[in-house]
Amino acid sequence: MASSLFLVSITLVVLTISDVDLGRCGPTVVLPLRQAFPAMYPVHLNKLQAWDRVRHTRVFKHNVGGGVNISVVYDDLFEHIGLYVTKVMVGSPPREFQLLFDTGSDVTWVPCISCSGCPRTTGGSPVSFYDHGSSSTAKVISCKHQLCTYNITYADQDKVFGYYVSDQIHFDMITRQFASSESVIFGCTTYESGMITWSPYKGVVGFGPGDASIISQLSSRGLTPKVFSHCLRRDDNGGGVLALGEIIDPRMVYTPLVPAMNYNVDLQSIAANGKLLSIDPAIFSTSHDRGTLIDSGTTVAYLVEEAYYAFVSAINFTVSKSVNHSFRAGNQYYAVSSSTSLAEAFPPVSLNFAGGVSMMLKPEEYLLNISYYKGVTTWAIAFNKADGGYTVFGDVVLKNKIIVYDLARRRLGWANHDCSLPLNVSVTFGKDEGPKRRHQNGSSSSSDVHVKLLIGIFFIHFKCWSQSVM
Structure with a gap:
């Protein structure tokens, strides 16, 4: 490589x-x-x-x-x-x-x-x-x-x-x-x-x-x-x-850890701009060859195939018309003018877990800055198509969040936080x-x-x- x-x-x-x-x-x-x-x-x-x-x-x-x-x-x-x-x-x-x-x-x-x-x-x-x-x-x-x-x-x-x-x-x-x-x-x-x-x-x-x-x-x-x-x-x-x-943070929410050999959780649905994506929740459930993992050592994020295409379609449908997007080499890219803010151009995303709790993602938490040229920044969706049955949320999703791995109580918690404070x-x-x-x-x-x-x-x-x- x-x-x-x-x-x-x-x-x-x-x-x-x-x-x-x-x-x-x-x-x-x-x-x-x-x-x-x-x-x-x-x-x-x-x-x-x-x-x-x-x-x-x-x-x-x-x-x-x-x-x-x-x-x-x-x-x-x-x-x-x-x-x-x-x-x-x-x-x-x-x-x-x-x-x-x-x-x-x-x-x-x-x-x-x-x-x-x-x-x-x-x-x-x-x-x-x-x-x-x-x-x-x-x-x-x-x-x-x-x-x-x-x-x-x-x-x-x-x-x-x-x-x-x-x-x-x-x-x-x-x-x-x-x-x-x-x-x-x-x-x-x-x-x-x-x-x-x-x-x-x-x-x-x-x-x-x-x-x-x-x-x-x-x-x-x-x-x-x-x-x-x-x-x-x-x-x-x-x-x-x-x-x-x-x-400790008063905004902390928790979802149960699913018994497994890794830090598995029960993802139940995904929403973009407040609208639930049409995804069968069974594809996220934990079994011998599938599940949803939280993993600090994974650099981006991976969705199983059905969820990935639904997610990309939802972002493309709601993204601002001022943003040019293209699909090449298996990845979705967006060209954004320096005069356009990500929050204005892209929708918020919600990952909804067991226990009635959600992890809210701003655009910079599901996009990657790929390049900058003459006033235009190229971004890519940091949620990629998984090769198998595992959905994995890695580093790009976990930043500027307190993440708590509570093995004694078998739960995983999170809260938004400026991690320089x-x-x-x-x-x-x-x-x-x-x-x-x-x-x-x-x-x-x-x-x-x-x-x-x-x-x-x-x-x-x-x-x-x-x-x-x-």
Whole structure:
């Protein structure tokens, strides 16, 4: 796949998180996320779709068997595609890694020093490799006297595999860098192949719903609630914040999470300009080969065929007559004069979910800025036709919204929010407890428990560091 180079300045996004705590482990930790693709820059739609196809091959097969706030920023040394990464330090002494924040993965992994097929440089800079033999806090996880291994397939030729270890991970927090450390189980990758080798990130931090994910490991010990949230910025700086805890907003609405291996929800209908589209709701229902997913790692959005054509027809029918539109190479495009606002030219869209709640989308939340030439901007519909039975709402839909993944209550929530503004995070332990917010002077604690994870019973150690939160 041809690639080009985007060179723009890297900006770390600093957000103030107030009224937060880690329950038993002190104040909430805030870490920056950075976006691998600037939100408002022109994009190559075919490249976004190519990345998503590779990703969906893995996500749909799913082959892998105290509040903490992590910031999200963007890395633009490559041609990037709507990915979010966060900086972590692994081991003792710590080594720096740029890890993809991924709600579609359970396993967290980094490249091992013995990795075959792993590139030694990225963007002209050397790649960090993890060496558990050089870390005083590392433990190799064994299964019946053998290494516990993993094999993750991203597509036919895109794979990573390796073995599990336990070691400390130090998060890059907004308020004070690397002030938190936890020992968790993660993968030490010994082989990479395919597209993964040229990606800007070198590893994954998994926030899927499975037992192996970071959120599941920590919440299983009562160290964080079994809920996390993110708020991703739409402006040129991109980035945002990831919180291990529930971001509180009075406008928040929730829909049930459907039992599945991913974050599935029950989409019931779609409306454009207040008019329901003629779509059979059964095409959105969850089964072994269909469903509706919320996935931060998908760059755009995908509708099953019947819904896609109904959606495009509705937009074309209601779009302003001053907008020229065309259909080419399987995508719908619109030429909009710089004197015309998107809100005037395009209709609002409503995604309607179980529980009687809706996600309202403005035009910039279902369109992509493709190019600009002589006063005319070309936009493309960011809702593409799915290859199979899965409807997927990705990065383009999730921006400038608080998204809450509440695994304890089996629900997903959202509220519109300018993600450059402060946020309130609540830490709640226990399924039936109400939100708890309190200021707490930092505390320090440590504990060991047995957690049933992967094949056997493994030890996970968590250490909380005291920290002041702005």
